[in-house]
Amino acid sequence: MKKILVVDDAATVRMxxxxxxxxxxFEVEEAVNGLEALEKALLNDYDLYIxxxxxxxxxxxxxxxxxxxxxxxxxxxVIMVTTEAEEKDMDKAFERGANFYFIKSVKxxxxxxxxxxxxxxxxx
Amino acid sequence: MPIKKKEEKxxxxxxxxxxxxxxxxxxxxxxxxxxxxxRRWAARDLAEYKEASSYLxxxxxxxxxxxxxxxxxxxxxxxxxxxxxxxxINCLKSDDAHLRNSAIEAxxxxxxxxxxxxxxxxxxxxxxxxxxxxxxxxxxxxxxVVKWLIDVIENDENVNVCATALDLLVELGTEESIQAIKKVxxxxxxxxxxxxxxxxxxxxxxxx
Amino acid sequence: MNNRCTxxxxxxxxxxxxxxxxxxxxxxxxxxxxxxQSKRYFVDRRLIERIxxxxxxxxxxxxxxxxxxxxxxxxxxxxxxxxxxxxxxFREEYQFQCMVxxxxxxxxxxxxxxxxxxxxxxxxxxxxxPYSVAIYLLEYxxxxxxxxxxxxxxxxxxxxxxxxxxxxxSERSVQNLPKSIIQKYFRYLGNGxxxxxxxxxxxVEFTRVNIVDTNxxxxxxxxxxxxxxxxxxxxxxxxxxxxxxxxxxxxxxxxFICLGHSESMSRISPIFKIRKFPEAIVxxxxxxxDK
Numbered sequence: 001m002k003k004i005l006v007v008d009d010a011a012t013v014r015m016x017x018x019x020x021x022x023x024x025x026f027e028v029e030e031a032v033n034g035l036e037a038l039e040k041a042l043l044n045d046y047d048l049y050i051x052x053x054x055x056x057x058x059x060x061x062x063x064x065x066x067x068x069x070x071x072x073x074x075x076x077x078v079i080m081v082t083t084e085a086e087e088k089d090m091d092k093a094f095e096r097g098a099n100f101y102f103i104k105s106v107k108x109x110x111x112x113x114x115x116x117x118x119x120x121x122x123x124x
Numbered sequence: 125m126p127i128k129k130k131e132e133k134x135x136x137x138x139x140x141x142x143x144x145x146x147x148x149x150x151x152x153x154x155x156x157x158x159x160x161x162x163r164r165w166a167a168r169d170l171a172e173y174k175e176a177s178s179y180l181x182x183x184x185x186x187x188x189x190x191x192x193x194x195x196x197x198x199x200x201x202x203x204x205x206x207x208x209x210x211x212x213i214n215c216l217k218s219d220d221a222h223l224r225n226s227a228i229e230a231x232x233x234x235x236x237x238x239x240x241x242x243x244x245x246x247x248x249x250x251x252x253x254x255x256x257x258x259x260x261x262x263x264x265x266x267x268x269v270v271k272w273l274i275d276v277i278e279n280d281e282n283v284n285v286c287a288t289a290l291d292l293l294v295e296l297g298t299e300e301s302i303q304a305i306k307k308v309x310x311x312x313x314x315x316x317x318x319x320x321x322x323x324x325x326x327x328x329x330x331x332x
Numbered sequence: 333m334n335n336r337c338t339x340x341x342x343x344x345x346x347x348x349x350x351x352x353x354x355x356x357x358x359x360x361x362x363x364x365x366x367x368x369q370s371k372r373y374f375v376d377r378r379l380i381e382r383i384x385x386x387x388x389x390x391x392x393x394x395x396x397x398x399x400x401x402x403x404x405x406x407x408x409x410x411x412x413x414x415x416x417x418x419x420x421x422f423r424e425e426y427q428f429q430c431m432v433x434x435x436x437x438x439x440x441x442x443x444x445x446x447x448x449x450x451x452x453x454x455x456x457x458x459x460x461x462p463y464s465v466a467i468y469l470l471e472y473x474x475x476x477x478x479x480x481x482x483x484x485x486x487x488x489x490x491x492x493x494x495x496x497x498x499x500x501x502s503e504r505s506v507q508n509l510p511k512s513i514i515q516k517y518f519r520y521l522g523n524g525x526x527x528x529x530x531x532x533x534x535x536v537e538f539t540r541v542n543i544v545d546t547n548x549x550x551x552x553x554x555x556x557x558x559x560x561x562x563x564x565x566x567x568x569x570x571x572x573x574x575x576x577x578x579x580x581x582x583x584x585x586x587x588f589i590c591l592g593h594s595e596s597m598s599r600i601s602p603i604f605k606i607r608k609f610p611e612a613i614v615x616x617x618x619x620x621x622d623k
Contacts, residue, residue, distance in 0.1 A: 009361075012291040012294045012324060013291060035598035035602055036598035036599075039596060054221065054225055054255075054256070054259070055225060056225055057229075057600075059221040059224075060221065084284070104284055104317075105315060106317075125531060126469070126470070127470070127483055127536070128480050129482070129536065168546060190602055191603045194603055198570075198577055232569075233570045265399070265401060295358060296399060328350045328353075
């Protein structure tokens with residue numbers, strides 16, 4: 001089973017993403033901010049990272065940057081989750097190594113479709 | 125025995141720290157030193173000076189080093205005067221995500237001082253500012269928090285602002301929020317996240 | 333007959349599944365500790381104790397109180413009730429293994445002959461930790477004879493410090509130690525008590541420090557390794573942040589800081605670099621070059 005790390009400081013948002021992704025057949029773990037996400041990434045292999053931008057301690061952009069700079073960590077695709085107003089800043093995310101983005105709130109079908117695509121789940 | 129106790133009991137403060145003047149003027153100069161360690165020490169020592177807020181805020185806006193930023197924020201919180209607080213609130217509008225989020229975190233620590241600003245911020249024309257304000261409410265220990273959240277979900281037109289408020293109500297919701305949650309659920313019938321969060325909130329309050 | 337016995341029906345306080353979830357999310361956010369279902373009984377019992385102790389009669393009212401109490405005192409009480417804090421020799425031994433196998437070899441690469449290695453145990457409580465560090469170094473660090481080491485042990489509690497200096501411990505405290513080590517470094521006093529040998533007692537320095545007081549921590553510097561285990565979890569958010577920033581300043585670039593096994597910098601501060609070793613995740617003060 002492919003494993004996804006959902007990074008967001010809002011518990012309900014994590015629950016929401018988790019439900020969508022588990023229903024789509026993924027194993028899902030959570031982190032409340034970029035720092036915790038980095039620690040978990042060092043300890044586990046994830047096939048995909050779903051990353052909120054606004055989080056305490058280490059925001060989404062900084063997390064992606066550090067992730068890409070860290071050795072011994074699986075360099076899996078990163079999907080940023082952003083607000084409408086922040087959409088214009090997405091090249092900042094891509095510069096740091098993100099691969100894709102979604103605008104909140106994600107719609108379940110589209111979201112799981114792209115997660116499957118990015119984790120190489122071709123046909124189910 | 126390789127484990128040795130230091131002979132002198134008194135631990136001296138190293139000379140280089142004495143070199144620069146550690147008075148207010150010296151410290152504010154140090155705050156813009158090229159050396160991040162010096163900037164950090166200056167930011168830390170300035171916590172003792174009430175007049176330092178505006179200098180600290182000014183440096184915070186340009187500071188790129190994460191460790192210096194963190195200390196500046198700690199010092200601003202220690203000082204906690206109007207300038208410090210309104211300076212931190214202005215950071216909510218910054219383009220710099222780390223700065224914004226550090227400001228949110230900082231403001232969560234000073235509920236009484238922030239409270240007077242909350243209502244205005246919840247009516248800011250920028251939805252993101254309203255969202256960040258709600259983020260501040262997360263750890264805010266203030267009796268009006270639930271009422272503010274109910275106001276938001278009853279009146280804010282932006283779906284993501286409501287979503288953020290709902291997320292908090294999932295944790296904090298009480299019986300008085302039930303009607304408002306049902307209404308927002310109805311208002312955003314086609315938004316799956318709003319449906320999801322409302323249902324959880326209602327269930328936790330014991331309404332389902 | 334006026335002997336009416338009114339049975340005071342104290343309503344049973346129960347924690348529903350939803351209550352537990354709500355509480356668990358909150359606690360995880362604050363501390364990083366996630367209670368799974370297997371811990372239900374443990375958590376429920378302690379929650380109910382706290383609910384009653386604070387004069388509440390339901391989880392709901394307690395939770396609002398907990399969240400909104402401005403001093404944050406109840407949260408601290410709750411954390412105390414839910415975490416087990418017992419000190420003993422070689423507690424969380426993997427941290428000491430990490431010290432001799434990974435951290436020290438890296439640290440000495442940056443040192444010259446004659447430099448000392450400084451280690452700080454803070455809080456040292458009644459001394460089990462600093463003495464554990466000393467023993468571990470003497471027994472298990474292969475380069476122990478090449479370097480001089482200074483161990484400083486600090487605590488805010490002067491009674492604890494006095495006890496640490498005396499170095500007298502119970503069976504329970506030394507139970508994790510191999511017999512050979514007990515024989516080598518302790519003297520049996522009778523009645524189940526052991527005293528750490530005089531040589532070790534005299535080679536560790538004990539000081540009183542309040543880690544949140546920047547003026548106090550300012551006087552410390554040059555540390556290569558800091559053990560700050562199972563203390564920060566009991567602080568409120570702001571105090572934790574300040575404490576960690578204070579510790580940062582006392583450390584050499586490249587120095588390492590270890591927290592307790594259920595603690596994480598993720599809820600405290602981003603200023604340290606996260607390093608993963610086989611034994612543990614540790615935090616490192618950045619070397620000047622690689623900020």
